[in-house]
Amino acid sequence: MSDTPARFPLRLARAPRKPLLFAAMAALIGLVGIGQSWSLALTIMNLCLISAIMTLGVNIQWGYAGLFNAGVMGFAALGGLAGVLVSMPPVGAAWRAGGAGVVLALAMGLVTIAAAMLVYRRLRRPASRKLAVALVVAAGYFAARALFEPAVRAIEGVDPSRTGYLGGFGLPVVLSWFAGGALAAGAAWAAGKISLGLRADYLAIATLGISEIIVAFLKYEEWLARGVKNVTGLPRPVPYEVDLQAAARFREWAESLGASPVELSSIVVKLCYAGLFALVLLVLMWLSEAALRSPWGRMMRAIRDNETAAEAMGKDVTARHLQVFVLGSAVVGIAGAMLATLDGQFTPTTYHPLRFTFLIWVMVIVGGSGNNWGAVLGGFMVWYAWVEAEPLGLWLMDLLTFPLGADHPLRVHLMDSAAHMRLVVMGVVLLLVLRFAPQGLIPEERR
Amino acid sequence: MEDIVNAVVLLTNFLVVPATAYGCQLALGALGVTLVYGVLRFSNFAHGETMAFGAMVTILFTWLLQYQGVTLGPLPTALLALPAGMAVTAGLCLLTDRWVFRFYRRSRAQPVMLLVVSVGVMFVLNGIIRFVIGPADRVFTDGARFLFTVRDFKAWTGLSEGLAIKTTQTLSVVVAIILVAALFWFLEKTRTGKSMRAFSDNEDLALLSGINPERVVAVTWLIVGCLAAVAGTLYGLDKSFKPFTFLSLLLPIFAAAIVGGLGNPLGAIVGGFVVAFSEVLLTYPYRKFLAYLGPEGWRPDGLVQFLSTDYKFAVSFFILVVVLLVKPTGIFSGRSS
Amino acid sequence: MSFLTGADLVGGYGGPDILRGCAIAAERGEITVVVGPNGAGKSTAMRALFGMLTLRSGSVRLGGEDITALAPQARARKGMGFVPQTDNVFRSMTVQENLEMGAFVRDDDISGTLDEVYGLFPALKDKRRQPAGELSGGQRQQVAIGRALMNRPRVLMLDEPSAGVSPIVTRELFERILDIAQSGVAVLIVEQNARQALELADKGYVLVQGRNRFTGTGEMLLANPEVRQSFLGG
Ligand SMILES: Nc1ncnc2c1ncn2[C@@H]1O[C@H](COP(=O)(O)OP(=O)(O)O)[C@@H](O)[C@H]1O
């Protein structure tokens, strides 16, 4: 294969595209406000902001370094977990029932790892070394499980319909955004350690596996975050609608605007979220741009464009890749925590690879790999399309099948299935962009 | 003595038989992945959906046959519909190659680019499948359910532990053996098969030996489509057809292909069985088995299970990790770069 | 006009031009040798003659016919054989299968040619069921040449056939190549081992930075003091 960077052959005009495209995006959201409702427009916008942050994270990996992360879902889910662990109040009874056991089991796990490493260092003969390590790991695993299982049973027995888990630290939920980033970074470090430095596909497959396991873990480990029973009612970083409606000043303000207090309160709450999210996005954006312009960013792109040459110049490609992979995943984790905050709940069953991994990929590619503004725009556009495609598809299908008559079985089937068409649309968009405008909406700037 | 026989029968019934059937299905899936990798040099993320597509087409033809009153007696009607499923899926593969993959192959894009492209194909196929057949669970097995039942077995042997073999399990094994034998005969003995291996081994040298790359690629997709349709149908017959399970099958399939050595067909088969057996071995509760072997009247306290079945997929992942750490080229030394 | 001619070849791998107007011609029944320093573009010129490189300008003719636009497979069908410098066998395939692949474009019975190749390289016959990747360097080179001969080529191009092969084996290899040329094949060899190769050359080229520097009969080049000074180590 030739080493020429054939990935970005087409150069699109660099006219004032950027502001134009963002203005168009704003207009599209405005259209929802006028056509449907402002509350819905804000809901869409908040999710657009979160999508944009996730896309930014994936773009750091793909656009800066050419790494394919097929585990976005898992890192986002870890962010959600952080939302629970940071913000929910600790469940004292559960801690008393099994906290010690769980902590002991975790300690046992760490001891096992340490012992395995020690054995590995001490023994020289490869055969006996492998056997000994395997034995130590097996013994440690069963010992940890012996401690772990009764503790888990005890914890999950504590008021199972309302708690049945250890709870969190009862800290402000905004802190979970940092924690989510840290959790995701940790998982990414482990995944990267294993699979970076091998061929590119291995990273994709390893991350796919890690994300499946993370989500399975979150579904089935009820002692941690209630699993499929979900954690609802995460504390909010913004006021509650009912509190606003109860405040006299707010009601007066609503009256002076001529709006109903109920509707206005919902809009104000969503605006508060939007403000917070936009702040995070701006900070991350600023950091990403600074990183991209720094010598570090230049080096990353040099590595991406010609790995062999960079390696020949003495760059430790694998170490740089690990760095960028951890950073990008951390950003995804932050977005995941923000999503749980916005939802006010953590529901492991909603993490689906098409929605959380591959849709994000469409955002990155459509927006423009390697360009942070492109990534943000891609996040907005694709999320908007994803949400609005459903009513649009239904409407279109209704129109198309109308001549068939209301109860025609084909019409019923098509109407039921219209929602799935958006998957096809997303796939086709991805393929078309890759083929005909591989630089995306906002191409990478060659500095 | 009888206890030991009972213990063996128990393991056979709950472990060996299901794992063998599952291993056959995984092996067929991994063969498809490994062939695409060997010839086209990318990991095809759309392969799970291709399997689902093949199963879907087979189901549609099965319904058509059933509707017209055609059945196969004790065998599932789906067997009769399978050739149609294979043909349509092979056609689909050729079409996606023509419309999508060929462009990147000709421009000699990096493999990871093709991987991203295959994600797009995955999306489209996923949407089409849900659109056509819906996201619900479909059971399309008909005919006799069992080759022999637990009751038959107990009557023959007089043992207290039973053994049953499902028709679909037998079918998985028989069809897989036939298909794999045909594939290896093709690869080892025919000129076209050899040219495929040559192309996979050394593309440049194949070109200057006069081998036509487009033909090799087309034949590969043809085979991959057929394999995917069969693998998807067998899996669907044995378990049930649910569109979204095929996305999660990607992981064990890739694990099988990598464990055996990406690009190596024999490795893919061995890898399929390694993954299937590890999955079942590690998630099977050994309580009853140990009770047979231990002293009279004794039973272990817990289930004696290494891992809860919830973490089935974790097993393939751990195998994958071990292989990546110990021998990244896989057991049979596939390509690592 | 020679049997195989590459004229004014200009091109490279997408970056700067590697070939800058070099010209190479080979005659049937003769051995033509190309020598030159490392990185001169000798291998690139071979690839260009075989159509594995997009040329920016220049033409390739075979037996008077313009084949510049043909794909490598088509050139193989026209009777060209090429043994690349590296990766010149199918490692995972047996010796016999390697030879069969060499005859891929033929539709007639190949058993006669197979016997001829085994006659030329008897060591291969015993190893015909072994994967080519497991053979020694010299035998691997024999498989590579045998593979190219299976097509009964009218032109045989060899890129550094003596690389990684012991001197004794090299001498024998060159003798076989002489036999091949005498059977009427146009042989074109690229060699690092310049002195030994030029000794059996009917014609020689010295390539430097993608251009012809010297051209002449083997003896003339060996006698030329400038060539001796710069390329044959005195
Ligand atoms: N596949 C390739 N891609 C890019 N550049 C190449 C490639 N192969 C060779 N080159 C470059 O072309 C030049 C000539 O190489 P080559 O023809 O192999 O020289 P020679 O065979 O005379 O030693 C060298 O500078 C080399 O770096």
Ligand SMILES: [Mg+2]
């Ligand atoms: Mg060379």
